[in-house]
Amino acid sequence: xxxxxxxxxxxxxxxxxxxxxxxxxxxxxxxxxxxxxxxxxxxxxxxxxxxxxxxxxxxxx
Numbered sequence: 001x002x003x004x005x006x007x008x009x010x011x012x013x014x015x016x017x018x019x020x021x022x023x024x025x026x027x028x029x030x031x032x033x034x035x036x037x038x039x040x041x042x043x044x045x046x047x048x049x050x051x052x053x054x055x056x057x058x059x060x061x
Contacts, residue, residue, distance in 0.1 A: 002025050006021075007022065010024060010025070
């Protein structure tokens with residue numbers, strides 16, 4: 001089940017309609033194992049690494 005909060009976030013913040021938001025979420029779910037590599041070295045990941053509790057940021061390199 002896809003969290004409604006995630007769907008609404010994509011609709012409101014990105015401007016996707018509900019069908020496209022669900023397609024994006026399905027893509028991310030199918031490729032979840034690849035996300036750390038795709039995001040490695042990005043500013044987003046670097047910013048988040050320092051904010052994650054208990055050393056979880058180390059999961060992203």
